[in-house]
Amino acid sequence: MSKVKGSILKLNRLILFTALTATVITFINSLASNYQVQKEQLVSQAIDVNRAYAKKLSDTTEIFLQSSLQQLNYTSKVAANKIDNLAFLQEQTAQLRYQTKSFNSTLLGNKDGIILAGSKEVDALIGRLGLISPRAIEEKAVFITEPFPSSVSGILIILMTVPMFDADNQYAGFVGGSIYLERDNILGNILGEHHYKDGSTIYVIDKSKKILYHNDLSKVGTFADVDLDTVESNEGEGGLIHMESGEDVLIGYSKVPSTDWVIIAQTPVASSLLPLTGIMEEVVLHTTPITFAVFIFVWFFARSISSPLQQLAEKAKLLESPSTIQDIEKINSWYVESHGLKKSILSSMKLIHKQIGQLQRDVTTDPLTGANNRRALKFRLEQYELLETPFSVLALDIDYFKHINDSYGHKVGDDVLKRLVELMVSFSRDSDMVARVGGEEFIFILENCSQEEAYTCAERLRIKISEEEFNVVGHLTVSIGVSSWQKDSISIDHSLNLADEALYEAKGRGRNRSVIIE
Numbered sequence: 001m002s003k004v005k006g007s008i009l010k011l012n013r014l015i016l017f018t019a020l021t022a023t024v025i026t027f028i029n030s031l032a033s034n035y036q037v038q039k040e041q042l043v044s045q046a047i048d049v050n051r052a053y054a055k056k057l058s059d060t061t062e063i064f065l066q067s068s069l070q071q072l073n074y075t076s077k078v079a080a081n082k083i084d085n086l087a088f089l090q091e092q093t094a095q096l097r098y099q100t101k102s103f104n105s106t107l108l109g110n111k112d113g114i115i116l117a118g119s120k121e122v123d124a125l126i127g128r129l130g131l132i133s134p135r136a137i138e139e140k141a142v143f144i145t146e147p148f149p150s151s152v153s154g155i156l157i158i159l160m161t162v163p164m165f166d167a168d169n170q171y172a173g174f175v176g177g178s179i180y181l182e183r184d185n186i187l188g189n190i191l192g193e194h195h196y197k198d199g200s201t202i203y204v205i206d207k208s209k210k211i212l213y214h215n216d217l218s219k220v221g222t223f224a225d226v227d228l229d230t231v232e233s234n235e236g237e238g239g240l241i242h243m244e245s246g247e248d249v250l251i252g253y254s255k256v257p258s259t260d261w262v263i264i265a266q267t268p269v270a271s272s273l274l275p276l277t278g279i280m281e282e283v284v285l286h287t288t289p290i291t292f293a294v295f296i297f298v299w300f301f302a303r304s305i306s307s308p309l310q311q312l313a314e315k316a317k318l319l320e321s322p323s324t325i326q327d328i329e330k331i332n333s334w335y336v337e338s339h340g341l342k343k344s345i346l347s348s349m350k351l352i353h354k355q356i357g358q359l360q361r362d363v364t365t366d367p368l369t370g371a372n373n374r375r376a377l378k379f380r381l382e383q384y385e386l387l388e389t390p391f392s393v394l395a396l397d398i399d400y401f402k403h404i405n406d407s408y409g410h411k412v413g414d415d416v417l418k419r420l421v422e423l424m425v426s427f428s429r430d431s432d433m434v435a436r437v438g439g440e441e442f443i444f445i446l447e448n449c450s451q452e453e454a455y456t457c458a459e460r461l462r463i464k465i466s467e468e469e470f471n472v473v474g475h476l477t478v479s480i481g482v483s484s485w486q487k488d489s490i491s492i493d494h495s496l497n498l499a500d501e502a503l504y505e506a507k508g509r510g511r512n513r514s515v516i517i518e
């Protein structure tokens with residue numbers, strides 16, 4: 001199927017283009033949706049991990065707080081009744097400080113808030129009113145402070161206190177342990193083991209968002225750039241949050257039950273999505289061969305769709321070729337439309353061939369007798385001349401045919417002509433030709449036949465006709481003039497004239513004979 005105009009495309013190219021576009025769009029679409037799904041999964045995974053981790057840390061911190069309070073409780077019980085024994089009190093607070101690593105410093109105050117004993121970190125406070133003492137005395141219960149600057153070192157600390165009650169259940173003072181937020185402390189031991197290289201951070205804030213713990217110590221005491229009310233999540237304690245700094249982070253958080261502290265595990269979105277590049281490379285690697293295979297399949301498919309149409313178009317051009325119909329029949333029209341088209345072309349072609357055949361017959365045949373006419377004779381003689389095929393001519397004329405017409409009528413004369421042609425055709429070989437060239441004049445062409453052989457044939461034909469019983473008419477005779485033609489002899493026209501002359505001679509000699517003019 002050649003390109004007829006600039007704007008007309010070949011069918012297989014059209015299918016290919018459509019399929020290619022569809023494949024590329026599908027490929028891009030699958031990459032885009034894959035990217036989206038993978039991204040959402042990574043984000044959701046990071047949030048889940050952070051949420052679970054924050055919860056685990058808050059549970060651990062709660063256990064630590066409870067065990068620390070138990071230690072303080074124990075000391076308060078043993079110290080409450082020996083409040084006057086300073087050496088004992090000193091020993092108890094030292095034990096509290098060094099037997100466990102829960103506190104950075106320990107202290108013990110009486111019911112007036114005067115610090116009676118403590119670990120060496122609070123030596124400067126002994127005998128003085130502690131900074132937090134009024135609150136502890138006022139609470140007379142377990143009390144965990146918000147971060148405040150230590151009156152001794154100036155660094156931020158948290159103090160946990162439990163009350164002491166003597167044997168008469170009278171308030172006798174308090175025992176406290178502090179955590180130095182800006183130094184190595186127990187929170188660091190609990191929370192600091194885990195901080196990731198991928199930019200993840202663990203930090204603890206109190207209800208005022210002041211940072212109590214951060215793996216970057218310089219941030220302790222500052223206010224966190226996080227507003228948990230703006231977390232974009234529809235499930236649990238975690239989700240995406242847009243930081244005031246402009247960074248998007250994925251957080252999971254969990255409250256410590258006995259305090260208002262919140263432990264936050266936080267990962268930048270960008271670092272959570274780092275594996276995405278590798279995943280997408282894998283996806284591309286795996287989908288490309290399939291996409292390529294689909295494309296090849298479509299290419300073959302496009303070719304097999306267009307092929308029958310292309311062949312039909314090519315063959316339909318060769319209308320005159322005798323093999324066209326067989327060639328079209330051989331075309332594999334495997335789908336309904338091409339099959340329908342093939343059938344239509346075939347039936348049109350058969351009809352055209354039939355009509356052409358009929359026309360050809362009409363043009364070259366005598367309508368009365370079915371014998372060849374002058375045009376067919378001329379065409380045959382031109383071929384002989386071209387191919388230099390030798391032949392002989394019998395010019396045959398019915399004797400006294402006028403008499404037959406006059407005696408029996410024109411219709412009977414016609415029947416005689418038809419029967420005569422039948423006789424001559426049955427007498428001829430395949431390569432010979434019988435042509436009607438006048439009312440009752442015929443030319444009999446004998447291919448590859450010498451003049452002598454032709455004469456013999458003429459005589460046999462003449463006798464055969466004379467022996468025939470014609471309907472109504474009975475017997476009749478014919479006269480025959482014989483001539484021949486071969487390459488480099490006379491012209492074909494001349495040989496026909498010679499046959500005519502010979503016929504005239506035959507008539508002149510009394511008819512019912514064959515004559516050759518030497």
Ligand SMILES: Nc1nc2c(ncn2[C@@H]2O[C@H](COP(=O)(O)OP(=O)(O)OP(=O)(O)O)[C@@H](O)[C@H]2O)c(=O)[nH]1
Pocket residue numbers: 368397398399400401402403405409410411412413414417438439440507511
């Ligand atoms: N029935 C019939 N007669 C035809 C046809 N064509 C020509 N004829 C007749 O053929 C006759 C030919 O007569 P002529 O030329 O005088 O020759 P002839 O009577 O055969 O005499 P010779 O040829 O001299 O033996 C005429 O009567 C024509 O009318 C035809 O198609 N059908």
